[in-house]
Amino acid sequence: MSKKWLPPEEFAATLPHATIFGAVFFTDEDNRPVQLRATYSSAHPWQWPGGIAEAGERPWETAVRECREETGIHLVGPPRLLATVFGLPGKDWPLATVGFVFDGGRLPTGQxxxxxxxxxxxxxxxxxxxxxxxxxxxxxxHARLEAVMGARHAGIPAYFDTWDWEA
Structure with missing residues (x-):
């Protein structure tokens, strides 16, 4: 069987497209997950600091930038990956979603x-x-939250691939 090799730009046009996000997972001193209530999303009201990567930005850089913008917390590395999150596209979002959730540690009450x-x-x-x-x-x-908490406790990153957009 012969294959026709395409130039890189033509081949790239045939591949799935995705948005990439970086997020930070914190707990308080009692190991309770910390989340932020979104003003813009009733479908996903509670979230971790994070967002979609900008052009040329790596997931850890995205997580650091978004955390600073959304909470005022300045993270330093090295990054510790807790989970990779994947979602298929759907009617409300035409792209797949690939996300990286990093461990921000435990926040003291004062912080x-x-x-x-x-x-x-x-x-x-x-x-x-x-x-x-x-x-x-x-x-x-909530299932994603449980997977990330489990990863934190186990010390092994989770792979969570059922965060699909609704079809």
Missing amino acids: LAEIVLDPDEHDQVCALTVPEWQELMPGRD
């Missing part, structure tokens, strides 16, 4: 109280137990 939210993006920061978060989040968001 948690000093978080400065970007009011255009978030209006509340909260630390709750994993079961308490379940009532406040869609099922797949």
Whole structure:
């Protein structure tokens, strides 16, 4: 069987397209996950500091930039990967999503109280137990939270591939 080799730009046009995000996962001193309430998304109301990578930006750089912009927290490395998150495209978003969740560690009470939210993006920061978060989040968001907490406890990064956009 013969194959026709395409120039790189033509071959690239045949491949799936995806957005890339970087996020930071924190817990408080009692090991309760810390999340921010989004002002712009009722579908995903509670989130970690993070966002979509800009052109030429690596996922860790994205996580550091977004965390600083959204909370005022300045992270330093080295990065510790907790999870890779994948989602297929759907009716509300035409691209696949590939995300990297990094461990931001435990925030002391004083630092948690000093978080400065970007009011255009978030209006509340909260630390709750994993079961308490379940009532406040869609099922797949909570499953992702459980996977990341499990990865933190196990010391082994999680691969979470069911964060698809709705078909």
